[in-house]
Amino acid sequence: MIASQRKAHKFIWLGLSILIAALLVLVIKDLDFSSSTLETQKGLPFEAMRSENSIVLVKLNEPLKTPSALVYEINANKELGAVLGELNGKGEYKFTLSKNAVGITVIDKIKNQKIYTTTF
């Protein structure tokens, strides 16, 4: 390199070191390191529990991968019974079962596929 290029290198790097360092301090100061903690999985994605005989509690710990989700009860003949309700995203759902229900099944009516079946 010729002398002027060596000089240019020196001033460019002195300048860049200070400039980048200053900008990085300003930028990092605003970064939120707490937001990116990995989400811990709380149990299974889908849990169904029967309580007090006629109540069924459904917990969706993560969203279902289906365009719709209807909850049906399974009657004593192991057949599809009445519609109990709909699952819409993460959360807890309570449904009232009829007396002879032996389980529930979750069906996506848009793609017509069974998602989960639980018997008690």
Add this chain to the structure above:
Amino acid sequence: MGLDYKFVLWNKHKKTYDKFIALGMVLYLILFFVLTLVTNAELTVETIIIRAFGSLAIIVLHIILIIGPLTRLNPKYLPILYNRRHLGVSMFLAALVHGLFSIINFHTLGDKNPIVSIFTSNMDYGSLHNFPFQVLGFFALLILFVMASTSHDFFLKNLSPKIWKQLHMLVYLAYALVILHVFLGAFQQETSLFTIGILILGFLMISGLHVIAAFKEGKIDSAKGELDSNGWLKVCYTDEIEESRAKIFTVKNERVAIFKNEDKLSAIHNVCKHQGGPLGEGKIVDGCITCPWHGYQYLPHNGQSPPPFTEKVNTYELKVLEGIVYINPDAMAEGTEVAPIVC
């Protein structure tokens, strides 16, 4: 030293060099894809491609940027400099994949021209935190494109080494843009101490090495010598210069290399005509001064490349009095014959 311009003048070392570049980049991409698919299976392929190639490009850019100062601090690293341009072009290709996928993903199939969209879809130019970081990446990619497409001796020669070097010094601007692109973009959304740590350490290493190398070089440039009554500069004792090697001195702000060849001294301008390599750190091989960067050669007594090559550098007059070497600070025209001085 090519007379005709071939796409690449292959030799054994360039091939080995490129094999390692390819090996490193392929291993990186495989590791990134496999690990992401295993630990983060829901991520879409486009996102993985954008992230894998973007992070690869920035790491390779770090390697490229430390080679220069490393060779100034320790000449043993010179072989890594020898084929640095292939590393540069490979890095550009990785950055291009990142850039093209980002533009296709985020800016095409809309109601605006994709390039217009880069500049107008986030108008917070007045804010540091919300700054449109994609614009920074776009300009960095543009610089890398210009550099990669002129990374050939054809352009080096036709633009002149000085302009070519100035153009390629834009990589420092590209580096600054890339760092800000990542800190104002990816790191705002994917804030992890580890990945941010990599780039902070990288920045400290790159800027530190450049500043240290610059100060080391500055010392040589600012060294002042004694002038005799004729205005010739007293430089050293004849036995301070090793056979087939040179010592470098600064004369009228220009560096001069004084070589010893078969106990005779010759002085030429220190700057190689090819890419400005330091000839005085080279060696005399088969009677020719050989540049340590890419092996360009010059004859000691006239500063001319041996035929059929046509490069010429300035020569200087020397005299030896009582074992002390003196140099005439006024350079002779490039390629002027100056009889070597017997020690």
Add this chain to the structure above:
Amino acid sequence: MLEMEEKEEFYIGYLDEVGEKTKKTLKRFVFTALGLLLVCGFLFSFFQNPAVNSSFDFNNPTKVSGVYHESPYPMLRVKLADDAYKDILLLGFGKFGPNKYLKEIKKETSSLVGKGLTIEGQLIYYNGKTLLEIDDSQKITLSNSKMQPITAATQLDTKELEGEIVDPKCYFGVMKPGYGKIHRSCAALCISGGMPPVLVSVNENGMEEYFLLTNLKGNPIHQDILPYIGQPSMLTGKVFDLGDWKEMRIDVAQIRKLNRESSIY
């Protein structure tokens, strides 16, 4: 003597032989560089935020039938059971809303609202919300069957909510992540192209809530909201229950940017 020999070593790229000392240095550099490259690769890939399980049925179209309505954004109400239905938000191809694909079918009837439609498109779904991408107006047909009329929206409270305005197509499945600063330009293009702006807010139970944003009169907004997309903001407005979706009527000028990083998902 040894020192002299070391100094003698001189590398010339186009010659095959390389000195032992140079070889050693080269090996050290190459293996350090490769090692660091792979360590960085590990860190960059391992420390990525987990993506959510949203879905886009790319290249896997589904035929969906329901009642068309505009509330005020085009939707299809699909009956799932006697008392259950799904409001599927309609979207266009690429970064466009559905309207240009509905033009032709709108010519066939005086008013499309309340009519039965069958649309073949690609489903997008996440967290209880379902959307349908129409990529060709030929894939829409009017059906003659009698449809139940759509009940009017019921007004809920006025709310002040913190959240991020996103484009629903990317957020609910097409891109991951489909929010935040990196995605902001894409979201702006999508909404500019006619997709409804959606506010994503996290309620006190940590659950996400979604609001289709309209102006104070309940009409669609697109261009006016572009400067506020993809960043945490505070919005105030009357909330309406549309059935499957909620609508929030806002005054765009009253949106307050919070100047923080996006932390939804």
